[in-house]
Amino acid sequence: MSPAKEELNMEKDLTKKSCLSDNERYADLINGLIFRGRQLLRAEDLIDMDSQTGMWSKSILSGKRQRRQKYRDLIKKAALGVGFVVVGLENQDEVHYLMPLRSMVYDTSEYERQATGISKQVRKKKGVTRAEFLSGFTKESRLTPSITLVLYYGKDWDGSVDLHGILNMQDIPEEIKPYINNYSIHLIEIRKLTNTDVFKTDLKQVFDFIRYSEDKKKLKELIQTDPVYQEMDEEAYDMAVQYAKAEEMMAVKKYYEKEGKVNMCKAIREMLEIIESNAEAGDAEVVHAYLAKHPSLHL
Numbered sequence: 001m002s003p004a005k006e007e008l009n010m011e012k013d014l015t016k017k018s019c020l021s022d023n024e025r026y027a028d029l030i031n032g033l034i035f036r037g038r039q040l041l042r043a044e045d046l047i048d049m050d051s052q053t054g055m056w057s058k059s060i061l062s063g064k065r066q067r068r069q070k071y072r073d074l075i076k077k078a079a080l081g082v083g084f085v086v087v088g089l090e091n092q093d094e095v096h097y098l099m100p101l102r103s104m105v106y107d108t109s110e111y112e113r114q115a116t117g118i119s120k121q122v123r124k125k126k127g128v129t130r131a132e133f134l135s136g137f138t139k140e141s142r143l144t145p146s147i148t149l150v151l152y153y154g155k156d157w158d159g160s161v162d163l164h165g166i167l168n169m170q171d172i173p174e175e176i177k178p179y180i181n182n183y184s185i186h187l188i189e190i191r192k193l194t195n196t197d198v199f200k201t202d203l204k205q206v207f208d209f210i211r212y213s214e215d216k217k218k219l220k221e222l223i224q225t226d227p228v229y230q231e232m233d234e235e236a237y238d239m240a241v242q243y244a245k246a247e248e249m250m251a252v253k254k255y256y257e258k259e260g261k262v263n264m265c266k267a268i269r270e271m272l273e274i275i276e277s278n279a280e281a282g283d284a285e286v287v288h289a290y291l292a293k294h295p296s297l298h299l
Helices: 003-020 023-033 099-122 130-135 203-211 216-225 234-243 247-251 264-277 283-293
Strands: 046-048 052-058 065-071 074-080 083-092 146-152 186-189
Touching: 003 023, 003 234, 023 046, 023 074, 023 083, 023 203, 083 099, 099 130, 099 146, 203 216, 203 234, 216 264, 234 247, 247 264
Parallel strands: 083 146, 146 186
Antiparallel strands: 046 074, 052 065, 074 083
16 A cells, blocks of 8 residues: 555544544434434443454463454444443445454454453452353353444445355355354445435535535535535534545635634535536646635645
């Protein structure tokens, strides 16, 4: 990967974390995707968690236990009534063909992390049975459920959505297949969302912009009818244009920014006018034409 592309990916990573780590949006995402718009989770019901995860294993060379560290995109604990659920987010702008395995490892690592904490407490207790002491887990102990949502911003996911899809099952006897456990991913293709009205924050506008980014007519109609685009939060603006691959919108953002809000409506309207009048031009020429129209713009 070239340094420029690596820097762009890092910028996207920071943008999405900045936008989605906001508890209002995180709760809205869960309410919209899982509860179909029902407001069952509040921002104050979310607890931040360490995104670093990993599994303990014994080194072949040293014989010592070591941790294979991984970092999740975002993860929070959600309080739902008297119970909790750990909800992790993985953002993908390209297909990850090992995502079923990756998601399974994330959830397994979370359960192992919880079990390790419980084990320390159980082995300090008096009166536990031998089986409970050896397990580090009592008969009454319980783990907090963990789920991982995969948000995909590309056009078409052509990878597998379950573990069986990446296993070589050729010539495997049918009698064995039921014993091979499967694991499905929870894939959300942002460009294929059919109802964004389930979102109550500016995630609706972010996802709509990404969905219609290649349909200039629909995009123009969208920004003219939705007033939120006239005063959009900067974090939401950045996420929308980056995942829609509208880099030219990032280049001119300063011209429409005021006190942390961006007038995306005006920015898009003028950009579309220039794109239409420069239909045969490339992206660089379009941006050049845009900047020529605004000589006072300082980048």
